[in-house]
Amino acid sequence: xxxxxxxxxxxxxxxxxxxxxxxxxxxxxxxxxxxxxxxxxxxxxxxxxxxxxxxxxxxxxxxxxxxxxxxxxxxxxxxxxxxxxxxxxxxxxxxxxxxxxxxxxxxxxxxxxxxxxxxxxxxxxxxxxxxxxxxxxxxxxxxxxxxxxxxxxxxxxxxxxxxxxxxxxxxxxxxxxxxxxxxxxxxxxxxxxxxxxxxxxxxxxxxxxxxxxxxxxxxxxxxxxxxxxxxxxxxxxxxxxxxxxxxxxxxxxxxxxxxxxxxxxxxxxxxxxxxxxxxxxxxxxxxxxxxxxxxxxxxxxxxxxxxxxxxxxxxxxxxxxxxxxxxxxxxxxxxxxxxxxxxxxxxxxxxxxxxxxxxxxxxxxxxxxxxxxxxxxxxxxxxx
Numbered sequence: 001x002x003x004x005x006x007x008x009x010x011x012x013x014x015x016x017x018x019x020x021x022x023x024x025x026x027x028x029x030x031x032x033x034x035x036x037x038x039x040x041x042x043x044x045x046x047x048x049x050x051x052x053x054x055x056x057x058x059x060x061x062x063x064x065x066x067x068x069x070x071x072x073x074x075x076x077x078x079x080x081x082x083x084x085x086x087x088x089x090x091x092x093x094x095x096x097x098x099x100x101x102x103x104x105x106x107x108x109x110x111x112x113x114x115x116x117x118x119x120x121x122x123x124x125x126x127x128x129x130x131x132x133x134x135x136x137x138x139x140x141x142x143x144x145x146x147x148x149x150x151x152x153x154x155x156x157x158x159x160x161x162x163x164x165x166x167x168x169x170x171x172x173x174x175x176x177x178x179x180x181x182x183x184x185x186x187x188x189x190x191x192x193x194x195x196x197x198x199x200x201x202x203x204x205x206x207x208x209x210x211x212x213x214x215x216x217x218x219x220x221x222x223x224x225x226x227x228x229x230x231x232x233x234x235x236x237x238x239x240x241x242x243x244x245x246x247x248x249x250x251x252x253x254x255x256x257x258x259x260x261x262x263x264x265x266x267x268x269x270x271x272x273x274x275x276x277x278x279x280x281x282x283x284x285x286x287x288x289x290x291x292x293x294x295x296x297x298x299x300x301x302x303x304x305x306x307x308x309x310x311x312x313x314x315x316x317x318x319x320x321x322x323x324x325x326x327x328x329x330x331x332x333x334x335x336x337x338x339x340x341x342x343x344x345x346x347x348x349x350x351x352x353x354x355x356x357x358x359x360x361x362x363x364x365x366x367x368x369x370x371x372x373x374x375x376x377x378x379x380x381x382x383x384x
Contacts, residue, residue, distance in 0.1 A: 004086045007073055007097040009109040013129065016040040017309055023067060025074045027053070027085050028103070036373050038075060038106060038130075039302050050081040053088055063092065071095045078102045106130045107372060110155040112137065113309045115295065116249070121222075122163070123249060125295060125310055126155060131371065132299045133179055134311055136251055137163075140222030145169040146192075147243060147251050148297045149182035151367060156186060167192045169221050171213070173253025173297055174240040175200035177349040179371050181356050184208040195219070197239030206358030213241060242285075250294050250315065255280060257296045258304045258313045260322070261337065274337040278330050290316025348373075 015022055022043045026033050027050040037045055048062045066072060072094055076082040079102040086098040099106070107130040115123040124137040128150055136147040137159045144165040146156050149172075160167050167190045170183045175196070187194040187209065198212040219228045229244040243251040255261070261277065292315045299311045306312070319325050324336055348370040354360040355367070362370070 004083050004090060005097045006083075006100040008100050009105050010111075012038075012073065012099060012106075013109065013111055016043065021070070023070050023072045025066065025072050025085070025089075027074060027076050027081055032077075036103070036130075038103075041302060041305075050076060050085060053085050059088065059092075066094065068094060071097065073097045073099055075099045075106075076102045078104045103130070103372075104368060107368065108152050110150070110152065111309070112155070112159060115310055115312065116293070118248075120246060123245075123295070124159065125312075126150075126159075127305075127309070127311070128179075131179055134295070134297050134299065136295065138221075138245070139163050139165045142166075143168045143222050145171065145221050145228075146183070146186060147171050148173055148176070148253065149186055151180035151182045151185070151371070153182040153185050153189065156182065157189065160190075166190065169219070170194045171219075171243065172196040173242065173251065173255075175353060175356050176297075177353050178298075178373075180352055180367055184210075184358075197241060199239035201357055204357065204359070208358055214239075244288070244292070247289075248292060250288065250292050251297075252294050253297045256285065256294055256315075256318060257298060257300060258294065258311055258318065259300060261324070271334060274334045275330070277337060278333045281325055281333075285315075288315055290314060290319065294318055 012022075019042055022040065024038055024043055024045045026037055026045060026047045028047075029049055030047060033047040037047075039045065046065055048065065052058050052062055066089070072089065074082040074086045074089070074096060076085075079098065079100055082098040082102060086096045089096045101108075109130060110126050110128050112124050112126045115125050117123075120140060122139040124139075126135045126137060128134070131150075133148075133150055135149045135156075137156060138145040138147065142165055144160050144163060144167045146167055146169070149156055149170065156167065167186060170186050170192050172181055172183050172195070175181075183194050183196070184206075186192060194208075194210045195213045195216065196210050197214050198210075199214070217229065221228050240253055240255055242253055242255050245251065250256075255277075261281070293312055294315050295312050299305070304311050324333060328336070351360065351362075351370050355362060355370075
């Protein structure tokens with residue numbers, strides 16, 4: 001094989017973040033591509049399956065879909081097929097790269113961005129772009145707290161070392177259905193206390209140590225008084241919570257997104273949990289000030305990433321853009337949310353929930369396989 005230029009996932013994201021126009025040639029099968037692909041505000045995505053590049057005549061037909069005046073990044077599942085296609089295109093005069101590690105590497109890629117720094121804390125948002133998953137690394141007085149960590153825990157351990165802040169506190173806003181939580185593994189690695197609402201385990205022992213979140217209305221974090229209030233916000237799951245930091249930042253889990261609300265149907269009780277979500281939105285959340293910055297655990301659309309590379313919005317702006325949060329009656333809200341939730345569920349969510357409850361153990365290879373696919377935790381999305 002001729003030398004094919006490889007592009008890392010980090011280099012790809014830097015190009016996306018810079019606003020550079022990109023052409024991505026995805027050579028996976030059409031159904032895989034339609035279900036889950038690399039997206040970006042300046043990304044042109046083209047799907048031509050790998051097997052179409054094995055026939056000389058078909059190659060010439062496919063060449064008409066590809067620009068010769070732009071760099072093309074070829075993507076496949078794990079990087080092998082894309083290198084072969086990239087070699088073929090390179091020999092035909094195209095400017096081409098192969099994405100190193102393919103979609104598997106993209107699914108493991110995390111990008112940290114500092115959201116805010118004040119005299120009491122530093123908040124870093126960790127974006128797992130392939131899944132639309134967001135987690136948070138909060139530093140205060142030389143200690144670190146991790147909120148809603150994903151399964152690849154090295155990113156959080158690296159941030160701990162970089163910030164010179166040992167991880168002492170870990171919190172899951174709820175039992176996740178679309179990705180495997182890294183909280184138990186981080187707790188085991190660092191000795192940090194892991195908080196989650198015990199109702200998420202449905203009365204069963206998860207097989208790992210945790211601190212019941214419902215027993216702590218206020219959690220003191222750091223030597224100074226960084227106030228972390230656990231606001232019980234059921235709706236997405238029975239034990240969902242949001243975390244209010246110093247009356248300034250709401251780590252909202254899957255309760256409120258920049259463009260929507262958490263879907264309440266993954267436990268098979270859409271209408272019952274939609275009522276809970278109504279009480280959360282029009283009860284607890286309605287008491288919070290418009291100026292609070294909402295930092296969710298997911299986003300549903302690449303457009304929700306702002307120019308700083310952060311997914312966030314003021315609570316007042318979310319209220320204004322999301323009509324269902326304004327003056328809906330309980331009946332209207334329940335009908336709308338329960339109805340809108342009747343959409344495609346996260347792939348393999350039952351297996352992922354079982355793993356997060358400690359009921360099932362899988363290999364790393366199987367864990368990566370189970371997580372393949374986009375985030376589908378929102379019931380509703382509004383255009384900003």
